[in-house]
Amino acid sequence: MARTRYVRKLKELRQNVIDMGALTVRSVEDVLTAFELSDTALAERVIANDDAINNFDRKIEAQCMTLLALEQPMAKDLRMIATSLKMITDLERIGDFVVDIAEEIITMAKPIRIPVSASKFNELVADVKLMVVDSIETYASGNVQQARSFEARDDRIDFLFKSIVENMVNALAQSQCSTETVADVASLLFIIRYLERIADHAVNIGNRVCYMEEGDRRFLK
Amino acid sequence: MEAKRRELVPLALLWGAGIATLVILIVILAYILANGLPVISWHFLTGEPALWGQTGGGIYSTIVATLAVTSISLLVAAPLSVGGAIYLNEYTKETSLRMVIRQAAEILAGIPSIIVGLFGFLFFVIYLAPFTGGWSMISGGLTLAFMVLPISLRTSEEALKTVPAELREGSLGLGATKWQSITTVVLPTALPGIITGLILGVGRAVGETAAILLTAGGSLNLIQSLRDPGRPMTLNIYNVLTEYRDTTTAYGTAAVLVIAILAITLITDLLMNSYTKKLKGL
Amino acid sequence: MDIATKTSVEISVKSLNLWFGKFQALKNINIGIQKNQVTALIGPSGCGKSTFIKTLDRMNDLVDNVKITGEVVYQGRNILDSDTDVVELRKQIGMVFQKPNPFPKSIFDNVAYGPRVHGVRKKQNLNEVVERSLKAAALWEEVKDRLNESALRLSGGQQQRLCIARLLAVEPDVLLMDEPASALDPIATSKIEDLIYELKNDYTIIIVTHNMQQAGRVATNTAFFYLGELVEYAPTIDLFERPQDKRTEDYVTGKFG
Incomplete structure (x- = not known):
């Protein structure tokens, strides 16, 4: 096998992206735990952790640019680098949404109460969490079949999002709520909106993994 | 230091070997010219030879005879050798015939x-006497051509070989025929080498004695036609020495011969250098 | 190999096999070269790409012991037929070589060489052809005041453009280029590449190159040769971004062997 140094640098890049992904997954899990337990301290820690994700973003971008500038990567190598370059933006954005969620958690009354069907809400949370985990997993494993399932899973998440929003609006309209409750409901609306956006980024990652593995450019068109 | 000193020994030996060649050449030239130059005069170059049995006299007729046999040999050998070289190098593949x-x-x-x-x-x-006139310039010239031919054939072939294959491909690639490529690209590029080969041949022809001895006759009379016998300069040196011990005429003739060969070599070198420079665009 | 059917094909190669003695240098090559496009041939040394383009203008005829089967159809005729007028063919399919090979003649005489061997004698006609060809090869401005100087005094890059001009002067349809920039520095190389890109408007160009970036810069389609086989032939971007064959992948990523 020729170009051993180059191959090693590609491996390092890939490992860094996976590590950044793992870090992002941790943040998503932690913030959802903080939400569940109304744990403000944990939410604070999650916010503090975002720096680590941002640092990874800059470090990996530099690695990609170096490889592109010096090694003239081609074929799958080129696709892997391009995918990584785009994917870290998705991960970084997910990290930002996590921070936004954490900030909402801090402002909300404790314990957090959900004024609508908890089952849909819990399903949404679980689905989003799993999608993020799976997106990193497909990058690491190259499992294109799994990546292709993301669009359908996202449709389900979008459906849940819309129906929860509808339920909340109805709940607000029908009851005489206190100002605090209205503020909490607004925060909840933001949070599920952020979760829905996080799922969109996971879908992006899935599409880019398809491109990385098979050169499938359909998502660009 | 020790290593450097040990280096000096082989260096000195090699230097000596190189210098020896030069010294030998200079000694011969100096000896011939020192003895021969005083003999050369206008009368020596243009005068009639001494009468039979006498020494001295001019060498005009021998100069003419040398020119005659050399020209004939060159006229015959040049087209044959260049043509043969072109055939061998351009038209035959590396086959047994070529070898x-x-x-x-x-x-x-x-x-x-x-x-x-x-x-x-x-x-x-003997055999072609009706055409050649027996002992004659023609017989001598044709015999010399045999001696010039192999030298200039080999040098011409070498010269053609040094023409880069890319030039031939370039010409053929433009839709030129093989013959067009040879005449317009290959030959002009190889010309210096070919001419040098022919000059080497001329040098050999001018200096040849033994082959001339048996074919050109030996008459000191000025030739009237190419079918007349004559005595080229080399033969004259041999004859005046063996028959009359006339060292004066021998040295004089030798000096003329040496100067002629030097002049031919130097002039050709100069011409070919400027031609090569022009080819290279310098 | 779906390229061949897309646009008009200038040269269509079918089941081409070539042997040097017992060594098979080309194995069942099928390829359609698109008209007015640049087609790059890449592959490791000895893969058959140079042999392949030499087949297209019958330059392999100069080599001993060659045996060729199959068809190379150009202008409705199989140029491999023994009754092909090779001299006429080479007027239409011209070759630029790896090392610039200007003749040891003046710049003018180099460009006028082709027209002259094809019978153009009038000075005025020759002047026109020389100027037009040098302009087309983007060399005119640099040499117009010294047309009578020896071509060997030009720089390597200028010499190569002169060789291209010399070729254009015989008005070919197809230009074959055998690593035309491999002996040149980056600036001279980019000039040649710009020129190739310009020339494709009027000519069909096939370029052999070891430099994949070069293929990427100039070629519409690229063919990958390996061990005498045409492994993959695709639009250049596809071949470099998502090659279909494992051997192509390994070659373009530089992880061969």
Whole structure:
């Protein structure tokens, strides 16, 4: 096998992206735990952790640019680098949404109460969490079949999002709520909106993994 | 320091070997010219030879005879050798025929000149006497051509070989025919080498004695036609020395011969250098 | 190999096999070269790409012991037929070589060489052809005041453009280029590449190159040769971004062997 140094640098890049992904997954899990337990301290820690994700973003971008500038990567190598370059933006954005969620958690009354069907809400949370985990997993494993399932899973998440929003609006309209409750409901609306956006980024990652593995450019068109 | 000193020994030996060649050349030239130059005068160059049995006299007729046999040999050998070289290098593949022809040229070059002379005597002087006039400039010139041919064939072939294949491909790639490529690109590029080969041949022809001895006759009379016998300069040196011990005329003739050969070599070198420079665009 | 059917095909190669003695240098090559496009041939040394383009203008005829089967159809005729007028063919399919090979003649005489061997004698006609060809090869401005100087005094890059001009002067349809920039520095190389890109408007160009970036810069389609086989032939971007064959992938990523 020729170009051993180059191959090693590609491996390092890939490992860094996976590590950044793992870090992002941790943040998503932690913030959802903080939400569940109304744990403000944990939410604070999650916010503090975002720096680590941002640092990874800059470090990996530099690695990609170096490889592109010096090694003239081609074929799958080129696709892997391009995918990584785009994917870290998705991960970084997910990290930002996590921070936004954490900030909402801090402002909300404790314990957090959900004024609508908890089952849909819990399903949404679980689905989003799993999608993020799976997106990193497909990058690491190259499992294109799994990546292709993301669009359908996202449709389900979008459906849940819309129906929860509808339920909340109805709940607000029908009851005489206190100002605090209205503020909490607004925060909840933001949070599920952020979760829905996080799922969109996971879908992006899935599409880019398809491109990385098979050169499938359909998502660009 | 020790290593450096040990280096000096082989260096000195090699230097000596190189210098020896130069010294030998200078000694011979100086000796011939020192003895010969005083003999050369306008009368020596243009005068009639001494009468039979006497020494001294001019060498005009021998100069003319040398010019005659050399020209004939060159006229015959040049087209044959250049044509042969073109055929071998451009038209034949690396086959046994090519090897045989090349080997033949090599052997021809190695045959002692007296034997070539013997053949010339039997073939041109005796057998073809009605055409050549027996002992004559024609017989001598044709015999010399045999000696010039292998030298200039080999040098012409080498010269053609040094023409880069890319030039031939370039020409053929533009839709030129093979013959067009040879005449317009290959030959002009190889010309310096070819001319040098021919000059080497001329030098050999001018200086040849044994083959001439048996074919050109030996008459000191000024030739009136190419079918007349004559005595080229080399032969004259041999004759005046062996018959009359006339060292004066011998040295004089030798000096003229040496100067002529030097002049031909130097002038050709100059011309070819400027031609090569022009080819290279310098 | 779906390229061949897309646009008009200038040269269509079918089941081409070539042997040097017992060594098979080309194995069942099928390829359609698109008209007015640049087609790059890449592959490791000895893969057959140079042999392949030499087949297209019958330059392999100069080599001993060659045996060729199959068809190379150009202008409705199989140029491999023994009754092909090779001299006429080479007027239409011209070759630029790896090392610039200007003749040791003046710049003018180099460019006028082709027209002259094809019978153009009038000075005025020759002047026109020389100027037009040098302009087309983007060399005119640099040499117009010294047309009578020896071509060997030009720089390597200028010499190569002169060789291209010399070729254009015989008005070919197809230009074959055998690593035309491999002996040149980056600036001279980019000039040649710009020129190739310009020339494709009027000519069909096939370029052999070891430099994949070069293929990427100039070629519409690229063919990958390996061990005498045409492994993959695709639009250049596809071949470099998502090659279909494992051997192509390994070659373009530089992880061969």
